Amino acid sequence: xxxxxxxxxxxxxxxxxxxxxxxxxxxxxxxxxxxxxxxxxxxxxxxxxxxxxxxxxxxxxxxxxxxxxxxxxxxxxxxxxxxxxxxxxxxxxxxxxxxxxxxxx
Numbered sequence: 001x002x003x004x005x006x007x008x009x010x011x012x013x014x015x016x017x018x019x020x021x022x023x024x025x026x027x028x029x030x031x032x033x034x035x036x037x038x039x040x041x042x043x044x045x046x047x048x049x050x051x052x053x054x055x056x057x058x059x060x061x062x063x064x065x066x067x068x069x070x071x072x073x074x075x076x077x078x079x080x081x082x083x084x085x086x087x088x089x090x091x092x093x094x095x096x097x098x099x100x101x102x103x104x105x
Contacts, residue, residue: 009040
């Protein structure tokens with residue numbers, strides 16, 4: 001369950017930050033990541049932003065009530081997600097490969 005929560009949080013954060021960057025709202029990106037992690041009951045891990053990708057990791061600490069006698073009291077589950085960014089001008093100056101698909105009616 002903790003793995004699902006952290007994965008959902010990191011996926012949503014990386015996509016939201018990529019969208020913020022496409023709309024030139026870089027200052028808002030960190031706030032977006034923190035807000036999404038909080039909404040999913042996770043802790044913000046880290047963020048790496050380059051020209052064409054965003055990598056976000058979030059974590060959650062899981063405490064064990066009875067296992068503390070024999071094992072560790074808690075573990076930390078971490079998930080990372082990556083989103084590629086393709087800016088509209090990348091296609092025009094050949095910085096990316098782009099494919100078009102047409103539908104036949």
